[in-house]
Amino acid sequence: MDIEAWVWWLIGAVGLGIPLVLTTMPEFGMLSVGAAAGAVTAGVGGGMVAQVLVFVAVSVALLAVVRPIAARHRTERPQLATGIEALKGRQAVVLERVDGGGGGRIKLAGEIWSARALDNGQSFEPGEQVDVIEIDGATAVVM
Known part of the structure; x- marks a missing residue:
């Protein structure tokens, strides 16, 4: 039984999503989205090199863009005067x-x-x- 590459990418995405839920570390979610992008690349017929490049590009882009925004929102909560x-x-x-x-x-x-x-x-x-x-x-x- 030969499992297609996109299935492995989806298993990896789910596997990275589990620590996201357990540890609430958003980095795992970003890597999970990168793995899902790799699954899409495999599903449309992209080769292994293209799949890995898409995974890395999406993961790094999310880490570079979303992580600083999330960190800023975590520290800059508006104070509610009561x-x-x-x-x-x-x-x-x-x-x-x-x-x-x-x-x-x-x-x-x-x-x-x-x-x-x-x-x-x-x-x-x-x-x-x-x-x-x-x-x-x-x-x-x-x-």
Whole structure:
């Protein structure tokens, strides 16, 4: 029983796909795609040299192009601000006079917050828009 070359390439592609799933190393997936390209080359009648060249070319191209992109995406994940960090930089509406001494109230993200002005000499009247600079305990510091 003589197995055709394209079948061997497919077996190699599957064999390289198994460690990809087990180790989550994308390099195995890229080599697996290269082996599948070798199988296609064998299926259309390409010789052994052409099959190996296609396998190497596709594998190296994927390693050279996809791997750096994947590495960059792995390290550059956007930070999702949650909790009080998500409130910094947002705008709020003054409900009760806010000054540097505290005691004022603002409406921030649909909730009522105590607030104080960042600059002690500054004050904000009801209805004014303010920017939240930071959250100090349960008090929003605004300007």
